[in-house]
Amino acid sequence: MTVHPLRLAQEVARPQTGRQPHPFESRAMPPSAPSDSPGSILLIGASRGLGAAMAAELLRRGGHVTGTVRPGGARTALHDLADAYGARVEIETLDITEPEQIAALHDRLAGRCFDILFVNAGTANPRQDETIAEASTEDFIRVMVTNALAPLRVIEGLQERVAPCGVIGVMSSGQGSIGNNVNGGHEVYRGSKAALNMYMRCYAARHAADQRALLLLAPGWIRTRLGGPNAPLSLEETVPRIVTTLLAQRGTPGLRYLDREGRTVPW
Numbered sequence: 556m557t558v559h560p561l562r563l564a565q566e567v568a569r570p571q572t573g574r575q576p577h578p579f580e581s582r583a584m585p586p587s588a589p590s591d592s593p594g595s596i597l598l599i600g601a602s603r604g605l606g607a608a609m610a611a612e613l614l615r616r617g618g619h620v621t622g623t624v625r626p627g628g629a630r631t632a633l634h635d636l637a638d639a640y641g642a643r644v645e646i647e648t649l650d651i652t653e654p655e656q657i658a659a660l661h662d663r664l665a666g667r668c669f670d671i672l673f674v675n676a677g678t679a680n681p682r683q684d685e686t687i688a689e690a691s692t693e694d695f696i697r698v699m700v701t702n703a704l705a706p707l708r709v710i711e712g713l714q715e716r717v718a719p720c721g722v723i724g725v726m727s728s729g730q731g732s733i734g735n736n737v738n739g740g741h742e743v744y745r746g747s748k749a750a751l752n753m754y755m756r757c758y759a760a761r762h763a764a765d766q767r768a769l770l771l772l773a774p775g776w777i778r779t780r781l782g783g784p785n786a787p788l789s790l791e792e793t794v795p796r797i798v799t800t801l802l803a804q805r806g807t808p809g810l811r812y813l814d815r816e817g818r819t820v821p822w
């Protein structure tokens with residue numbers, strides 16, 4: 556049987572065994588009780604797939620979504636949401652691999668303060684069955700830059716626009732877990748998400764005194780263009796849980812690596 560790159564089994568966390576939480580994972584008491592409304596979210600990569608579905612779920616719950624699509628003017632699922640929800644949707648443009656576009660977005664959003672920044676945008680190499688040594692240098696660079704370097708540039712570049720007690724999250728993957736990797740495979744993608752996790756830990760270490768919640772989310776293997784048609788999970792059954800887990804981080808500072816149910820994934 557062909558195993559898809561984003562196998563659900565590797566997205567699901569192992570049960571906890573009574574270990575002590577790492578200092579990055581949780582600190583202090585919530586400074587304020589989270590409200591029911593999602594508030595305002597800056598959602599990076601909201602044109603389709605998980606990003607567009609998260610935008611729809613946040614809007615359904617009463618949130619205000621500023622979503623980004625890549626420049627070029629093509630109509631996307633986010634445009635459909637803007638038609639349906641009017642002023643509660645704003646559409647911005649960003650290619651996360653272009654640092655000058657991050658700086659320009661930072662400037663366009665001057666004076667804004669979002670409750671949540673979530674970087675969803677990500678990619679995979681076309682031949683997921685190849686080993687790291689077989690992958691082309693071009694694919695390796697493209698996936699690593701998009702999945703590991705660019706999200707941290709977006710976070711560093713836009714953190715000023717996030718409330719001091721807000722949430723900064725990134726879409727990681729269970730495939731980024733080094734501890735859970737007992738089968739190998741999908742090596743370029745895996746390495747890029749493991750690197751993303753490492754760079755978020757670097758960010759968390761440098762911001763240890765911050766009151767913001769930091770999240771690396773492993774959503775599960777879901778049917779999208781990236782997940783492919785053989786993924787066992789639909790957007791409908793996973794995205795409400797993903798959004799609930801994201802919103803549940805509000806008010807609890809520190810970095811956590813969680814699956815869509817809010818369970819810790821081994822680093």
Ligand SMILES: NC(=O)c1ccc[n+]([C@@H]2O[C@H](COP(=O)([O-])OP(=O)(O)OC[C@H]3O[C@@H](n4cnc5c(N)ncnc54)[C@H](OP(=O)(O)O)[C@@H]3O)[C@@H](O)[C@H]2O)c1
Pocket residue numbers: 561599600601602603604605606624625649650651652675676677678701726727728729773774775776777778779780781782783786
């Ligand atoms: N689906 C799964 O099973 C699964 C599992 C684990 C993790 N994930 C992660 O979830 C995230 C979303 O994946 P998906 O399944 O929804 O995939 P998808 O349907 O292929 O969507 C990918 C999204 O990322 C955007 N994007 C890609 N490169 C970009 C760039 N350079 N700048 C700005 N936006 C860019 C795409 O925009 P365009 O429309 O402009 O291309 C699109 O909105 C990714 O980070 C992925 O690694 C997915």
